[in-house]
Amino acid sequence: NASKVKIPVMLLQPENDTHVMPQAQNTFAKYAENCELVKINDARHESFNEKDKIAFPVFERILKFYSNII
Numbered sequence: 001n002a003s004k005v006k007i008p009v010m011l012l013q014p015e016n017d018t019h020v021m022p023q024a025q026n027t028f029a030k031y032a033e034n035c036e037l038v039k040i041n042d043a044r045h046e047s048f049n050e051k052d053k054i055a056f057p058v059f060e061r062i063l064k065f066y067s068n069i070i
Helices: 022-031 052-069
Strands: 009-014 035-040
Touching (some): 009 022, 022 035
16 A cells, blocks of 8 residues: 555664564555655664764754655
């Protein structure tokens, strides 16, 4: 059903996520019409609670995404 998603989607994919497996995310990103898959190096599941060197670029990326779709 990913091909039915027409809205812009930014999908964050932390490199060291132990809660979500990347295969399904990769499949969704492949078939969703307007999906940006963002891989976050050295990050775990909750990228927002990471060290500043990881969290701050994540926040910046999210804000940039929103500013481009509004």
